[in-house]
Amino acid sequence: MTSVGIFLGKYVITRKLTGFLFRYSNPILEQKILGINFKNPIGLSAGFDKNANLTNILPEVGFGFAELGSITGEYCDGNPKPRLWRLKKSKSLVVYYGLKNDGCKIISKRLQNKKFKIPIGISVAKTNCKETVETEKAIVDYFKAYPFLFYGY
Incomplete structure (x- = not known):
């Protein structure tokens, strides 16, 4: 789903073209x-760019800021499929993704030395695994991710 955004964000020419087509600017919004x-x-919001792969293209499609993640202390496969299903009676959708992401070490390397055009926030969550179910272990897992994710704006 994000592969087109990754491609468009990879090259200056595709970023410029995308920005020309989609970006809107008005000083009254600043x-x-x-x-x-x-x-x-x-x-x-967090949940779309789980692995921080789209930071180059998000400003070009018009976003004024972005929240990356949620990012966990360790790599996480997410929940087993199906991860989305409908509840027809209540006309609702159940989202059961389970925090699939590359983990804080890989994502922090991806973000290292990047210059962001827009303010970036990072959502941190505990790794979705049986080892972090207990509260004390969950807290340790949160703190595992925390130091990797400091980037000056």
């Missing part, structure tokens, strides 16, 4: 909050 400049109020 805000400075707690010293952070937002070009617009439209952001991408």
Whole structure:
């Protein structure tokens, strides 16, 4: 699903073309909050760019900020399929992805030395595995990811 975004973000020419087609800019939308400049109020929440692969293309399609992840202390396969299903009676959708991601060490290397065009936040979660079910072990797992994910804006 994200492979097109990865491709478009990889090359300067594809980023520029994408930005020309999709980016919208208007000074009335710009805000400075707690010293952070937002070009617009439209952001991408955690859950879409789980592995921080799309940071180059997100500004070009118009996002003013993004939340990456959720990122866990260890690699996580996520839950077994099916991960989405409908509940017809209540007209709802059950989302059961289970935090599939590459883990904090790999993702932190991917983000290292990057210059971000928009403010980036990182959602951290405990690894979805039987070893982190107990509260104390879950806390240790959170703290495993925490130091890897500091990037100045």
